[in-house]
Amino acid sequence: MQGFRDRVQQNRRIQRRMATCFCVALFILIVSLSAFFVLQFEPVQRKYFYVYPYHDTVMKYAEIYHVDSNLTAAVIKSESKFKHTALSHRGAVGLMQLMPETAEWIAGQIGDKSYNVESLHEPDRNIRYGTWYLAELQREFKGNDVLALAAYNAGRGNVKAWMDENNWSYSFHDIDAIPYKETRDYVRQVIGDRKKYRELYPE
Structure with a gap:
């Protein structure tokens, strides 16, 4: 019985870590896409990249x-x-x-x-x-x-x-x-x- 509980807890920890990794990856993706689209705006390009x-x-x-x-x-x-x-x-x-x-x-x-x-x-x-x-x-x-x-x-x-x-x-x-x-x-x-x-x- 104790072994079963340990496995359940271990699975939950793994799921929490996976969920955390997914959230971090999603956050990075959203930030990267936002930065990409911001950099495409002509005013941004004129001000910072093509003065x-x-x-x-x-x-x-x-x-x-x-x-x-x-x-x-x-x-x-x-x-x-x-x-x-x-x-x-x-x-x-x-x-x-x-x-x-x-x-x-x-x-x-x-x-x-x-x-x-x-x-x-x-x-x-x-x-x-x-x-x-x-x-x-x-x-x-x-x-x-x-x-x-x-x-x-x-x-x-x-x-x-x-x-x-x-x-x-x-x-x-x-x-x-x-x-x-x-x-x-x-x-x-x-x-x-x-x-x-x-x-x-x-x-």
Whole structure:
């Protein structure tokens, strides 16, 4: 008789533990689903994940240099997360992470005689130079955004070498074929972010 009672009590304890585990799992599921749906709300995405400071400046130079403003925003997000004081370990400066020697060349191309390295931290100048450079790369690579973004990240010389070595045409779009992992990830990230900016900030 005592053994029967012990088994009954043991079964009840097991049932209570199972019920507790079920409730905990259900709670976690509800919280996870709630968080997922909250994160889908556009105001939440705009505020926390796809911020857009300097919107007017981006729009201004995108129009002047005929560049998709969403592409510029996506590049800035990937390069500096919109921090105008950003400075990489390689020496790239500002919102669009321009190398000083590249910026000096751009200044010469656009006739900006007031350029100096410190001025690259100025949002207006950095966005102007970076947007002009994007336009230049798009022109050089015949409007191919994959190649232009790869060149922005890895350098135009590397991209031209890859084109020659692998017989890529200007219609190339196989991101997985890009030799550098960093550049593959960069191009994929920017193209994905451009899509989100288009959805969240329709012009």
